[in-house]
Amino acid sequence: MKASQFFISTLKEAPADAEIASHQLMMRAGMIKKLGAGIYNYMPMGLRVVRKVEAIVREEMNKAGAIEMSMPVIQPAELWQETGRFEQMGPELLRIKDRHGRDFVVQPTSEEVITDVIRQDIRSYKQLPKNFYQIQTKFRDERRPRFGLMRGREFIMKDAYSFDRSPEAAKASYKNMAQAYRRIFDRFGLRYRAVAADSGAIGGDLSEEFQVIASTGEDAIVYCPQSDYAANMEKAEALAPSQPRLEPSLALTKTATPDKSTCADVAALLDMPLSATVKSLVLATDQLGEDGSIAKSTVWLLLLRGDHDMNEIKVGKIPGLDKSFRFATLTEIEEHFGCKPGYLGPFNLLKPVTLLVDRDVAVMADWVCGANVEGFHMTGVNWGRDLPEPALVADLRNAVVGDASPDGKGELAIERGIEVGHVFYLGTKYSRAMNATFLGDNGKPQFFEMGCYGIGITRLPAAAIEQNHDERGIIWPDAIAPFTVVLCPISPDRFPDVKTASDQLYADLLAAGVDVILDDRNERPGAMFADWELIGIPHRVTIGDRGLKDGHIEYQHRRDSASSQIASGEALAFLKTKLGLA
Amino acid sequence: MKASQFFISTLKEAPADAEIASHQLMMRAGMIKKLGAGIYNYMPMGLRVVRKVEAIVREEMNKAGAIEMSMPVIQPAELWQETGRFEQMGPELLRIKDRHGRDFVVQPTSEEVITDVIRQDIRSYKQLPKNFYQIQTKFRDERRPRFGLMRGREFIMKDAYSFDRSPEAAKASYKNMAQAYRRIFDRFGLRYRAVAADSGAIGGDLSEEFQVIASTGEDAIVYCPQSDYAANMEKAEALAPSQPRLEPSLALTKTATPDKSTCADVAALLDMPLSATVKSLVLATDQLGEDGSIAKSTVWLLLLRGDHDMNEIKVGKIPGLDKSFRFATLTEIEEHFGCKPGYLGPFNLLKPVTLLVDRDVAVMADWVCGANVEGFHMTGVNWGRDLPEPALVADLRNAVVGDASPDGKGELAIERGIEVGHVFYLGTKYSRAMNATFLGDNGKPQFFEMGCYGIGITRLPAAAIEQNHDERGIIWPDAIAPFTVVLCPISPDRFPDVKTASDQLYADLLAAGVDVILDDRNERPGAMFADWELIGIPHRVTIGDRGLKDGHIEYQHRRDSASSQIASGEALAFLKTKLGLA
Known part of the structure; x- marks a missing residue:
């Protein structure tokens, strides 16, 4: 393809509504053009x-x-x-x-x-x-x-x-x-x-x-660098901790925590790690009557470590909660706990709730949770002593970095x-x-x-x-680049040898089956290079008069910081090797 | 492609709503499948x-x-x-x-x-x-x-x-x-x-x-077999007749034509050719006032030969009628002609109309038209004598077979x-x-x-x-056939030599870049041939045990009525020649 026969339309600035790199760069490189919200023309380059x-x-x-x-x-x-x-x-x-x-x-x-x-x-x-x-x-x-x-x-x-x-x-x-x-x-x-x-x-x-x-x-992708394990966040299992629960060392105490309604605030106030706190999440499920209206609602109290997040998919698989759970209403919470959210916990309930405990919480000792009294938390809480041993224990949380890999082969990492x-x-x-x-x-x-x-x-x-770009533009992998190679002759209108050499290399590359574009627009080198770096063509060959006289052309991969000189006679063989064709 | 790896789904009968050959055959050959009115799945073969x-x-x-x-x-x-x-x-x-x-x-x-x-x-x-x-x-x-x-x-x-x-x-x-x-x-x-x-x-x-x-x-396509002229019916010009108008030979007569309101009926009654009659078409155009309502309407009388049809596109290009014309209402007709349709003509008008005459009518002599009196026609009508010479003459009609070609190189023919x-x-x-x-x-x-x-x-x-089919099915041109060649081995499960020979030819054709399908379904020959004739693959090769023992295979083009024997060793070369690859 010759650039003059194609359509190249690059922009200096991305439109204001383009928030991420791929959107900005595809617009700037003239690959897509917005027609309406979420509706795009695929321009020739795209x-x-x-x-x-x-x-x-x-x-x-x-x-x-x-x-x-x-x-x-x-x-x-x-x-x-x-x-x-x-x-x-x-x-x-x-x-x-x-x-x-x-x-x-x-x-x-x-x-x-x-x-x-x-x-x-x-x-x-x-x-x-x-x-x-x-x-x-x-x-x-x-x-x-x-x-x-x-x-x-x-x-x-x-x-x-x-x-x-x-x-x-x-x-x-x-x-x-x-x-x-x-x-x-x-x-x-x-x-x-x-x-x-x-x-x-x-x-x-x-x-x-x-x-x-x-x-x-x-x-979020959860994976194990030491093995093949990989799962998405919804799916990735958080194993039960392998360490046994420690013995109680603190007395159960009702502790004033005025205006500290989050685990993080409470931990800071009490100078404890966030992982020593437990948060209370109140869910509800409804049973429908024959006429389809709600006949009975069940309220559930979920306990998770203060530094962990609930995983809705996992919770939705617990028998009884299967998929149809919802967060409890404020009325339901006050009816059962006699307290507003922020200070909730498993103590002194007004009405019975179903207690569901995350695997990590089940092995905690000396922990902190809400006291069901506004402005107060319980500290030094221990299973078996202050509360019955938990009956329902399950994996309720998102995996976090450092969790044991479910395949037993290392620790989990997370990437996006x-x-x-x-x-x-x-x-x-x-x-x-x-x-x-x-x-x-x-x-x-x-x-x-x-x-x-x-x-x-x-x-x-x-x-x-999103994976492959820099401040200059897109960097396509060879397999999906709009063109694999771009030839940039410098002032071919002034230097016939440049025109001859670039036309010849263009013909040779086409004959070798290479998807090459020859920039015959007679642009200045700066503008020409900027266009192709923005568009992200992986392999660029520059053909200039001075180089030709010295017997070389310039090659630069889009990831290279500078070009290298290639003997003019070797250009075709060099490129074929680069492209895996030789 | 091997048929067992593909999807072939032919039908004996076309669905009742398939009215034309292409619809019936595409459905029967399993090329398309109806999803809703005018909405089709393109099946793999299609x-x-x-x-x-x-x-x-x-x-x-x-x-x-x-x-x-x-x-x-x-x-x-x-x-x-x-x-x-x-x-x-x-x-x-x-x-x-x-x-x-x-x-x-x-x-x-x-x-x-x-x-x-x-x-x-x-x-x-x-x-x-x-x-x-x-x-x-x-x-x-x-x-x-x-x-x-x-x-x-x-x-x-x-x-x-x-x-x-x-x-x-x-x-x-x-x-x-x-x-x-x-x-x-x-x-x-x-x-x-x-x-x-x-x-x-x-x-x-x-x-x-x-x-x-x-x-x-x-x-309808109007073309000249003697030249390159071709136009669609809307466009094809009907030239003015080259013969001059004959002199009047009959007297103008008001002739009773009771219950004969069409040109064909009148011609039959009077024992004249239809081409001696003239039909009257009444059109109207409206001029809009400033408020957008109709300020003024003009009534037009078009005269065409009884055996000719009005061409709306041509009429729509007459100045004054440009595109916005309509047929006159019954009220308008009675107001101007004092008569119902069926006996209308240019005589004895109650109110003036604009007369527009087809080129052929303008050169007629001794013609017949309505008398503007129910049950009567005028016969022996002649321009200049009974009516003024026509002022507005134009090409108003569809071309017909035998018209002179507009390029002057022969006579027009019509095909679809x-x-x-x-x-x-x-x-x-x-x-x-x-x-x-x-x-x-x-x-x-x-x-x-x-x-x-x-x-x-x-x-x-x-x-x-529509252009290429017969009673057995579709006949694709090579360029757009779903497969160019089909190989039909006969009972390859019973005859290892058949399987070997067909597998080898299949591999050779694939290597030669031929779009070939090998029917490895183990169908009976009759069912197999019927499928491929319905689907319309242009080139069929049949490989049977008896033929192989005699050193030949069978080749049949979809248009051939019988197969011909090809030496087994020549099969590849023969097919490459047939396909223009050799």
Whole structure:
């Protein structure tokens, strides 16, 4: 490609609403252009990146035996009503009425449609397994679209769906996809982690997220540097402490802590570590009567160490709290504790509550908690002496740095990531809802066992930039760069030898299959280099008259701080080696 | 590809709502699957065709210097309000409200969005010309979606938009695209015509449709077998007859024609050719007053030969009738003619009307028309004697077979076609509406000169099938076939030599870059052949045990009525020659 035949439109300044590096740099590099909130044009430079991401995903999906098809962007509501998602999903599901007043949705994913196709077209276990995928436009009507392609409304996703005859076969399909995803992410050339994720009601450990590592990532990734263990924060287990509980050494005391309603304030006042305090969280669950109204509510008191955070996913898996818990109302709290939040604890309750204790709290001695009297905390609290031994003990908290790794092989570390892929074993959730069956080898109808597998095609470039950029601009990995090599001739209009040499190298690189762009715009070197550094082309070759006379050209990788001289005659061979072509 | 790894799902019967061959065959061959009215899944077999069409279009657009980008499917209404299309377009424009109640549309085309991009990003004539294209999902909410992909609601279109500094430069861009379209349609391997089309208010002849010839086509194409002339019916000129008008030979007579209110009935009653009769069409135009209400209406009487049809596009270009004409109301007709329709004519008018005469009528002698008295016609009518010589004479009718070709090189013929592409010079229609300007070389802002260029990516396969099918199924041209070659081993499970030979040929063809599918499903030959003939793979190779023992395999092109024997050792070379690879 010659730059004069392409469209390059860089900006000095990022627009004010671009808050993160990838959004700012994609706008400045002319890769995307905002059309509306969370809706972007993919400009020619940006589309090249998207197409390269697509091509890698397509190749590896095909190699893994998945079959490409394409489902409509605009889908009739009927199928979504069959699974209940039409009603269950919030306003992020964009709903449409057509000219006849019929309901439609703009697809955010396509479980319903693929299940509908399969229940019509696959009749026998002999036709299984099958895995179908599409690379298609999706829409999610985010309340606050932001961060450019990171959290847009319209986006491109690769979504795949596997259909199998048994849970075992479905798990094999899942594993096949999990491996294909590793190959895909390896090829992108990004640092990433495949992390165990929560698989919700289905259970098991067949859910993994593919996270691109970036300090600006929205997700916390918990991993063990000494082993392969990695999970997202929702999933990462906090093991029970291995040290036994210490013997009590302090007397139980009601201690005045006026205006100190947080653990941190209390710890500071009492000159204790925050980890010696215990916080009280009050939850409630409702039982519904036959008419659907609330027949009975149960109040729960959760105790967590002052320096730990509750993990809602883990709490939601405790029998009795399963998913439907809520925070207790102020009225419920006062009714049971006789006190306002800030000084709550397990002492002197007005009405019984269900006590649920985090594993770490269960092994504490001489701890501090609220006294259920405003302005007072209890200090020197000890299980067995001041309170009965806890009956319900569980992992209720987020993992923290230094926790023992669940695989027993070291200590946990935490870094941040951007979720760009997800593989998920679905079981029969959708096939049951849509009565999608095949005839098993016993001649009886069985529900399809399903898995679903997504990659955020347009999110990936943003994640790549969050991971790879500097003050000058983007730094693309070779595999997804809009162009792999840029040739920058200096004043080719004045120096015919520069024009000849750069045209020749351009032709040679094209012939070698290199995705090269020749900057024939006759820009000044400074402006030219600034453009390409902003755009982030990994390999730059500068061809100048003085260098040519000395027999060399200049090469600079986008990560290099300076250029190096390469003998003109060696340029092609040098670049082929750099690009892994020789 | 091996068939066992792919998804083949053929049907014996087409669904009842599939009315035309392409719809029936795409459904039966498992290429598409209906999701809702006018909304289809592209199944794996069908998507391969779509992707091949896309690839050819993309390659040739790139070669022609167009630059690929991608605009959103869901577009904010604001830009559509700027050009007025948000209000002007009917319910075929699918409108959406998002969660905040803001208006959006699903793009049917993208003139507004690309013009918005360009008015921001192109500032100087030095950046011109530019041509941007996208291959993207579109939606048109047809009242009666039907014929499968031929008139669907959701479809994929390639739309390109050129931007130029002057009408001359824009016309050069237009010509460049018109040539690229010829290369694209040549590569598809279909019989097609590029026909002149009406360019509306812009005038000139810079509008061409690319029509795939098919007897089932919705459009009539007028062409000259002796020359290059081709136009669509709206556009094709009916020249003035070259023969002079004959002298009057009959007396003007008021003739009773009771209950004969059509030209055909009158001609039959009077035993005359239909071409000796003249029909009267009454139109009206309205002038609006300052308050927008109708201030004054003008009634027009159009005279056309009884065997000719009015061409609304041509009539709409007559000064005074320009586009805003309507058919006169019954009240207007009775007020001016004193008679009901069926016996109308230019005689004995109660109020004056504007008389507009078709070129053919102007040279008629001794003709017949209504007498403006119910049950009577005038016969022996002659210009100059019974009526003044006509003042307004124009081409008002559709061309018919046998008309002289407008290029003077022969007689016109008519065939039917399916419009799959359109190139159009837009002028400044959109740039003016959206105030999109650049700085000209005189330093002054100028409106961009635009062109737009579409190809119906998903309509093309349907058009290809309308042109190329037989009672057994589809017949794909090589370039867009889902697979170019199918290998059909007969009972490879029983005959190891069959399996070995077909596996080897499969590997050899793959290595030669041939898009081949090996049918390893172990189907019976009859079912296997029926599937591939329905699906329409152009080249089939059958490998059987008996043939192998005799040293041959069987080859059959989809258009052949029988197979021919090829020496086994020559199979690869034979196929490479057939496919133009050797």
